[in-house]
Amino acid sequence: MGTPAKTGAPVTLTIDGFEVTVPEGTSVMRAAAEAGLAAMECVIVHDLFLNETANYAHVFLPGSTFLEKDGTFTNAERRINRVREVMKPLNGYADWEVTQLLANAMGAGWQYIHPSQIMDEIAATTPSFAGVDYTLLEEKGSVQWPSNEEHPEGTPLMHVDGFVRGKGRFIVTEYVATDEKTGPRFPLLLTTGRILSQYNVGAQTRRTDNVVWHEQDLLEIHPHDAETRGVKEGDWVKLASRSGETTLRTRLTDRVSPGVVYTTFHHPDTQANVITTDYSDWATNCPEYKVTAVQISPWNGPTDWQEEYAAQAERSRRILPAAE
Numbered sequence: 433m434g435t436p437a438k439t440g441a442p443v444t445l446t447i448d449g450f451e452v453t454v455p456e457g458t459s460v461m462r463a464a465a466e467a468g469l470a471a472m473e474c475v476i477v478h479d480l481f482l483n484e485t486a487n488y489a490h491v492f493l494p495g496s497t498f499l500e501k502d503g504t505f506t507n508a509e510r511r512i513n514r515v516r517e518v519m520k521p522l523n524g525y526a527d528w529e530v531t532q533l534l535a536n537a538m539g540a541g542w543q544y545i546h547p548s549q550i551m552d553e554i555a556a557t558t559p560s561f562a563g564v565d566y567t568l569l570e571e572k573g574s575v576q577w578p579s580n581e582e583h584p585e586g587t588p589l590m591h592v593d594g595f596v597r598g599k600g601r602f603i604v605t606e607y608v609a610t611d612e613k614t615g616p617r618f619p620l621l622l623t624t625g626r627i628l629s630q631y632n633v634g635a636q637t638r639r640t641d642n643v644v645w646h647e648q649d650l651l652e653i654h655p656h657d658a659e660t661r662g663v664k665e666g667d668w669v670k671l672a673s674r675s676g677e678t679t680l681r682t683r684l685t686d687r688v689s690p691g692v693v694y695t696t697f698h699h700p701d702t703q704a705n706v707i708t709t710d711y712s713d714w715a716t717n718c719p720e721y722k723v724t725a726v727q728i729s730p731w732n733g734p735t736d737w738q739e740e741y742a743a744q745a746e747r748s749r750r751i752l753p754a755a756e
Contacts, residue, residue: 444474446534448527450474452485469605478530483635484700493530494523501526503547504569508574509588512561514569534547545550605715612623612709614691618673618725620657621692630698636642638698650683652694653728658684661728670731671695673707673724679731679738680704693728700745701738 451463453731469475469488477489486492486657500521506512506560517526525533527551532542534597544550548566555561563579563586575586614621630637631644653663663669671693680695680702688694697704711720734742 441512443472444476445469445472446476446478447485447489448531450485451481451483453631455504476534478527481639482749483637484633484745487745489748493534495530496521496525496527498521502527504551505755506577510575510590511574512569512586513568513574514566514578532588554706573719603712608714608719611711612720612723612725614725618727620726620728622707622724622726623692623694623722624673624697624708625694625700627696630696633700636700646696646698649680649696649704651680651697651728652683652685652688654686654688654690654692655684656680656690657693657728662730663728668731668733669728671704671707671728673726675708675724676706677735678704679708679733679735693726701734701742703738703741706737710713 438467452469454598466488472488472526475489476491476493477483477486478493478495480495480497482492498515501515502517503515503526504512523530526547528544528547532540534542535542539732552565554565559580560578563581563584564577566721568575568579568585572585577586579586626632627646629708636725640731649732651669651707658664662668663682665682667682668677668679669682679681695702696706705719705721708719708721708724712718713720
């Protein structure tokens with residue numbers, strides 16, 4: 433996404449129900465995504481809420497919740513479930529209708545009148561869904577793919593007679609230590625994680641009463657480490673690493689060991705992972721979110737970049753009157 437946008441060629445991107453700016457990503461990951469979005473000629477976001485990606489949208493199209501949908505969901509169990517509309521979409525259109533209107537505005541000429549027709553097209557183009565249609569789903573309630581001529585009613589259990597690729601292959605790998613090290617400038621180790629009441633970056637859960645339990649990201653620090661730095665419960669502190677810095681309030685606790693600090697990444701105004709390193713696992717390329725050398729120091733409020741981010745978000749989320 434970022435590469436063609438930076439070449440200067442006109443680029444339009446439509447983002448449907450997805451957070452592109454990677455608020456939980458590292459500073460490099462987020463910067464690359466934001467640079468790509470900012471360079472685009474037109475960004476269209478179709479979502480339930482004005483999320484962080486919507487800060488870069490030229491057009492925002494409101495989406496529909498699961499209560500407003502008529503169609504199917506396919507879960508991690510391979511189960512294709514029918515979902516039925518409980519109430520009409522408050523925005524006036526189902527998600528598939530919004531997509532069709534947008535496509536037809538560009539000359540696509542789509543003529544779907546019901547989501548069952550879309551499922552028929554999926555079945556015609558996807559071998560593992562070849563036997564799926566709304567008649568079967570109404571009769572069975574749900575079907576697990578693959579559903580085809582060999583398995584007309586779906587496949588509750590796979591690999592009954594053996595695995596397609598044979599038995600599992602286990603490989604011994606050597607432990608590879610991180611290149612991230614503590615030292616005089618950054619003597620503490622930061623680890624980040626989630627909390628039960630918020631989901632990922634909280635695009636939905638932060639808009640509920642769940643904020644009663646977690647209204648902001650807090651830095652958990654051992655009382656001994658806090659005392660040696662002159663930090664008290666609830667103080668603003670600057671959390672700095674070799675990669676970046678952010679500010680947040682403290683929570684003194686012995687849940688963390690001396691020398692280790694912990695915080696969550698559910699709130700975009702904190703963006704705790706802007707300070708995590710660019711090191712990643714050699715096999716999965718997953719960033720090292722759990723091992724970052726940091727230093728903590730008393731502070732008096734948000735950093736400059738946090739204030740700039742808040743101002744940009746406020747400017748970007750102005751809602752202009754709809755064109756007549």
